[in-house]
Each structure stands twice: as C-alpha cells, then as structure tokens.
Amino acid sequence: MTKPLVSMENVSFAYDNKHALKDINLQIPTGAFLGLVGPNGGGKTTLIKLLLGLEKPQQGTIKIFDKNIKDFKQWNKIGFVSQKANSFNRGFPATVKEVVSTGLAAKVGYFHFFTKQHKQKIENAIEMVGMKDYINRNIGDLSGGQQQRIFIARSLVSDPSLLILDEPTVGIDTENVQKFYGLLHRLNEENNITLLLVSHDIGTMTNHANGIACLNKSLHFHGDTSAFSNLTEKELSKFYGHDLNVVTHQH
Amino acid sequence: MLTQFFTYEFLQNTFYTGLLIGFIAPLLGTFVVVRRLSLIADALSHVTLGGIAFGLLMEKKYGLAFITPFYSGMVFSVIGSMFVERLRSVYKAYQELAIPIILSGGVGLSVIFISLADGFNTDLYSYLFGSVSAVSRNDLWSILTITVIVLVVLLLFYKELFMLSFDEEHAIVSGIHAKRIHFLFIVLTALVISASIRIVGVLLVSALMTLPVAASIRIAKGFKQTILFSVIFGELSVIIGLITGYYFEIPPGGTIVMTSIFILLATISLKKGWDHFTRRKAII
Numbered sequence A: 001m002t003k004p005l006v007s008m009e010n011v012s013f014a015y016d017n018k019h020a021l022k023d024i025n026l027q028i029p030t031g032a033f034l035g036l037v038g039p040n041g042g043g044k045t046t047l048i049k050l051l052l053g054l055e056k057p058q059q060g061t062i063k064i065f066d067k068n069i070k071d072f073k074q075w076n077k078i079g080f081v082s083q084k085a086n087s088f089n090r091g092f093p094a095t096v097k098e099v100v101s102t103g104l105a106a107k108v109g110y111f112h113f114f115t116k117q118h119k120q121k122i123e124n125a126i127e128m129v130g131m132k133d134y135i136n137r138n139i140g141d142l143s144g145g146q147q148q149r150i151f152i153a154r155s156l157v158s159d160p161s162l163l164i165l166d167e168p169t170v171g172i173d174t175e176n177v178q179k180f181y182g183l184l185h186r187l188n189e190e191n192n193i194t195l196l197l198v199s200h201d202i203g204t205m206t207n208h209a210n211g212i213a214c215l216n217k218s219l220h221f222h223g224d225t226s227a228f229s230n231l232t233e234k235e236l237s238k239f240y241g242h243d244l245n246v247v248t249h250q251h
Numbered sequence B: 001m002l003t004q005f006f007t008y009e010f011l012q013n014t015f016y017t018g019l020l021i022g023f024i025a026p027l028l029g030t031f032v033v034v035r036r037l038s039l040i041a042d043a044l045s046h047v048t049l050g051g052i053a054f055g056l057l058m059e060k061k062y063g064l065a066f067i068t069p070f071y072s073g074m075v076f077s078v079i080g081s082m083f084v085e086r087l088r089s090v091y092k093a094y095q096e097l098a099i100p101i102i103l104s105g106g107v108g109l110s111v112i113f114i115s116l117a118d119g120f121n122t123d124l125y126s127y128l129f130g131s132v133s134a135v136s137r138n139d140l141w142s143i144l145t146i147t148v149i150v151l152v153v154l155l156l157f158y159k160e161l162f163m164l165s166f167d168e169e170h171a172i173v174s175g176i177h178a179k180r181i182h183f184l185f186i187v188l189t190a191l192v193i194s195a196s197i198r199i200v201g202v203l204l205v206s207a208l209m210t211l212p213v214a215a216s217i218r219i220a221k222g223f224k225q226t227i228l229f230s231v232i233f234g235e236l237s238v239i240i241g242l243i244t245g246y247y248f249e250i251p252p253g254g255t256i257v258m259t260s261i262f263i264l265l266a267t268i269s270l271k272k273g274w275d276h277f278t279r280r281k282a283i284i
C-alpha cells in the first residue's frame, strides 16, 4: 500500500476547555474520495481546520505527504472550499476571473504579477468547472450552484493534490447537486485529485464516495462505503444521538 | 480663470491637490466601501479634526509653527486608525461600535482644544467645509508624498487587499497576514483622509471616498473596473466642484460633494434606463 496522503494519529483538540475532537486516527489514501459525515457540532469543520494548519492539535500528530504538519510548506497543494464560501457579500464587484485568480495568490508573491501561464491556469480552472461562458460576469450575478463551482475553480487553480470541501451542497437544489457530484467524480478520476468531502447527506454520500468516516467528537466508523451501508439504522442513530432517516439509494 | 490660475500660486496648489485627492480618495475608497467601512472614514475624519484643533491651539498659544494643523491632524488620524483596529478586535461581534467611540472621541477632543484656543475662527470653518485658498506649497508636497505612498502600497498589496476584502477566511487560509494588512490599510485610510481635508473639509471627506464608488459599483464589471470608474467620477467631482466653488465663492466641500451626488443620481437613472432598454430588446 502507498503512503497515505494525510494521516492523523491520536489527535485531540479542544477550544478553550471544550473538547471538539478526541483521539482521532484517520488515514486518507492518495486518490481516495472520502466522505466525512456526522451530526452538527460533531467536529467536522474543526478537523478540517486542523488539516489546514489553522488550529494546532493539543495532542497527536498530523502528517501531510508524510511530512509533519509543523514542517509542511506546500499549502498550495491543498485546495479548500469553505462551509462559508457561499456567504460572501453578493454585491461585491468582482468578476469570476478575479475571484478565481485569488487562488493563485499564494504562488504569486509580492511584486509579482500574473504571467501568461498563470492566466492560462486561471482559464483552465474555470473551464474545468464548466463556467467558461461566465468568466467576465460579476460573481454576485450567478446562482448559488454556479458560485459554488467558481469557489471550486479557485481552489483548483493551484493544481492541488487534495481538495477539501466543507458542506458544499448546502443550499443547492437537487439537480445541481447531481451535476456537482459529476464534477467531483471527474476531478477525482480524471485529474487524480484526492477528495475529502464533508456532508450530512449520508444517502448521497454513500453513493459517490469510496470511503466514509463518521465523526462525532471521536471517529465512529472509518472504512469503505459498502461496509458503512451494512451498518444498521440502530447503530447509526446511536452514533448520531438521535433517530435518523437514512435514505439509502440503490446503485 | 486661466490667467488667474497662472497668477495665483494658491490656485495652482489647490488644483493640483484636488487632482491628487480626486485620485487617491476614490481609489482607497473602493476598498473602504466593499469592506463596509464607509462610516469608519467618517469617524477618522472627526479624529483628524481633533488633531487640527490641537494644531491650531498650539499655533495660537505658543506660536509653534512646526506643528502645523495639517501634520497634527495627520498624526491624530493615524493614531485614531490604530485605535479603530484595536477596538474592532476587542469587540469582534460588534465591530461597528468602533465608529461611535472614535467619532465621539474625535469631536470631544476638538471641542476641548477649540475652547482652549478661545473659540472658533475662520480657519476652523475652512477645515470643516474645505477651502479653495488654504493649500500651501508645503501641503501640496506632503499630499503628493501621501499619494505616492498610497499608490506604492496599493500596487504591492493589491492582491492581499482584494482577497481580504472579498473573502477573509480564504485569504487567511492562503497564508495572508490579515492583521498586518488590515493595519496597513487603516493607516492608509487615515493618511488619505488627512490629505483630503484641506479641500473637501472634515464633514465631507468620507463622501469623496464613498460617493464615486457608490456610482461606480452600479455599472462596473469586476473590481478593477469599479476602481477605474470610481477614480474617473472622483476626478470629475473635484474638478467641477473646485471651479464652481471658486466662481460662486462657496467652500469646495459643498460643490464637490453635490457634483458627486449628481453623478451618482445620473448613473443610477442611466443604468435603470439602459436595463429597461436591453430587457425590451431581449423580449423582442
């Protein structure tokens, strides 16, 4: 087996005195499409913050590309679409191109302006998410689903190996959610981008991801989706702490 | 007009200064507006007034010519901007609280210094509403320096500022030092305000930073275009406002702001008409 792209060992984290994550052991293999599910407040966003180096664990170690996160520098290799990405100021006067270009800012330091290659990358990323016709539109004029694509393009523009998406389908209608998963599959299979997708829509997730992890302060299940589908509803409810309607889709 | 312009140095000073602030105020103003900080510009201009009053007091009481009101205003404005940043991080959930605190502090200081200086004088009037005759050659050089500083910093940190304004979380994840950039930005704002006060006056300086942007945002595509139109509208307002102010002997603050309000209204109605026209065409 190849080395995992991300590995967390015995990671615990608390905000002030409030424990948010306890003893997390999680491996994300290269090329995986891992779904992370769990109840609200279960610590999914917190786990992502740890992976992005925005918070530091009080215990345990995190490795990215086999490198301790403390020494990790290639942050441009990790793309991130935040849970809050869609709550930006809709009146903000920025074109799709301007928004996507901010994904390159880490690479283009002070003094440096965009070169031809950079511009090409920006256009490619926009094309990858199927939004080429909208390149000079103001971002505020697009629909929620289209904006979500733009935020993905912004995270793709630096050629990430790992793309982390925190509840990206909230507020997007079902039809566009299907298209959205289509896009994720393409990124995963054709562009070899490892995906970590947070969602609370367990049903859809089990259909698309090839691995799944359930987080409620600690990790309750981590394995492939077929094993997950065999969990009884009772086991799931126990983990969620309340009754749950799992809509299982048939393949 | 032209002969007067070449005869009187003060007219040249005013006109060049006007061109400079008509450029930097809307330029920085674009960032101020999209970050929803319009009112902070107002708060800072009142702190600047406190500094100006302090300078006037020093001049009058002690004849200290090296602390001109221009410089003391600038110093107060910059210190005030640092307080704004502090207050905003203390009251994370009530960031707008910084505005009344700083604004009332500025007015309070002004009242104290003015009364210590035994009341109002015509100078103060010109600081409140602007003046066509108040800019000295030295002021012009200082304002030119501020313009160059603002331009260089904006060129260097354009991307950082744009990212922080659009999506602060993403900017931080991308490794941008949000605190430092915020700080830099608010200090620049303070500098631009103190530079603009001589011409538009304390009470109307924030208008020059926000009204051209308000008009521009209605019609521009994207951020760079918003900046471009803002600067064009700002320059138009300053030029028309200065000329009419001079002819009718009105403080230019009034004429400049009314010009930008006129531009704003014209933009809104033209845009409405245009949208109506294109929609009809689309239906046909």
Ligand SMILES: Nc1ncnc2c1ncn2[C@@H]1O[C@H](COP(=O)(O)OP(=O)(O)O)[C@@H](O)[C@H]1O
Residues within 6 Å of the ligand: A015, A016, A018, A019, A020, A038, A039, A040, A041, A042, A043, A044, A045, A046, A047
């Ligand atoms: N900045 C913060 N400060 C203090 N507590 C927080 C903070 N962010 C999240 N929490 C708490 O940590 C727990 C996990 O939150 P989060 O990771 O956002 O969960 P999820 O994303 O799964 O909904 C929650 O109990 C939440 O209240």
Ligand SMILES: [Mg+2]
Residues within 6 Å of the ligand: A044, A045, A046, A083, A166
């Ligand atoms: Mg969350």
